[in-house]
Amino acid sequence: MLEDLVVWYLFIGGAGAGLLFSAAVLESLSPHAVDRTRAARSNRYVPKEAYARFFGPAYGVGIAAVALGMLCLLLDLGRSDRALALFLQPTPSFITVGAFALVILMLIAAVLFAVWMLGALSLPKAAACAVRVCCMVAAAVVMVYTGLFLSSMSSVPLWASPWLPVLFVASALSAGLALLVCVIVLTGSGDEFTTTLRRIQKADAVIIVCELAVLALFVASAVFGGDTARLSAERLIQGDLASVFWGCVVVLGLAAPLVLEAVNRAMNPYAVIATGGLVLAGGYFLRWCVAEAGMAPDIVASVMGVLGIQ
Structure with missing residues (x-):
């Protein structure tokens, strides 16, 4: 059975990767280098300092989320030599690709953070x-590789x-957007980027x-895949x-945020944070349910197979 630390890694690492992916996409689409005169005429100019308050946090x-996810994975390994072997003696596997992708992602994101x-x-x-x-x-590699690893x-x-893998990517993107919205609201940047917040919530929906x-x-x-x-x-x-x-994943983690995002047109900060919290909780319980449901019946089936009982 997957340990709790691994489930936390799958969730936190995925959410962090989803946030960084979303932030990089938004930065690519944001007009922070727009001509001041032309933007001032249209009353749409936002100073670079405001973008710094948005993208920096x-x-x-x-x-921090990706690093915390890596810490959970390292603690689950329990031995530093096993972790070092992933980098010093790499083998062609999903785990190796994921480990390198995590480190590379943090290094690249650190450059953008410093900027x-x-x-x-x-x-x-x-x-x-x-x-x-x-x-x-x-x-993207970090978001998809865990699903590919488990599905293999x-x-x-x-x-x-x-x-x-598709499910994990969708969940990671949704959790990343939810975490991004919470960061924007809690750091006080929401008032300057109300339109952006609405678009993020529409994308999340x-x-x-x-x-x-x-x-x-x-x-x-x-259901149709065998006993x-x-x-x-x-x-x-x-x-x-x-x-x-049904309660934590489907209702609270998916249906409730969908309804809240539809009715919260005024972008009430408390409702925004509550929606983000529900999405994040649903993302964790999704991975927990997948881990729990997958392992227990398989262990029973393996034991029965060894004993020759079909």
Whole structure:
């Protein structure tokens, strides 16, 4: 069974990567280098200092989340030599790719964090664009590799699904956007970027709808995926995990944020933070449910197979 620290890593690392990916995309789309005169005529000019208050904390929290996720993974390994072996003696595996992607992501994001928090806004446009693209690529790798790693475990039928990586990416993006919105509101930048916040919430609503659809496909594929996968799906739908799955994942983590984002047109900060908190909680319990439902039936099936009992 996956340890709690691994589940926390899957959640926090994914949310941090989702935040950094979203921040890099937003920075690429933001007109912070727009001509002052033309922007002033349209009353849409936002000073660079405001963008620094927006992107600086966003990148900082994203780096902290990814670092905390790595710490959970290292604590779960329990031995420093095992962690060092991933880098000193790399092998072609999802774990190795993920470990390097995590380190690269933090290093790249640290550059963007320094640019905004230390006031180094004179970075050449081409270099800044290249750094942002690298940040997006590294964050995408971090978001997708955990799902690919778990889905490659054919011994766990629930996880051996092509929908699992898609589900984890959608969840990571949603959690990243939720974390980003909370950071913006809590740091006081929300008043200057109300329109941006609305667009982020609209994007998150679309992602949540996609996540609901992928989750349904993931569970349906397990129901028709053989006896062991069906047992895992039944634990989620009507078994011992049903209350957490339906209550914490589907209702509180997906449906409730979708409703709150639809009705909170005035961008009330308390409602924004509450919505973000629900999305983040749902992201954690999604991974917990997937981990719990996948492992227990597989262990039973493996023991039965060894004993020759079918």
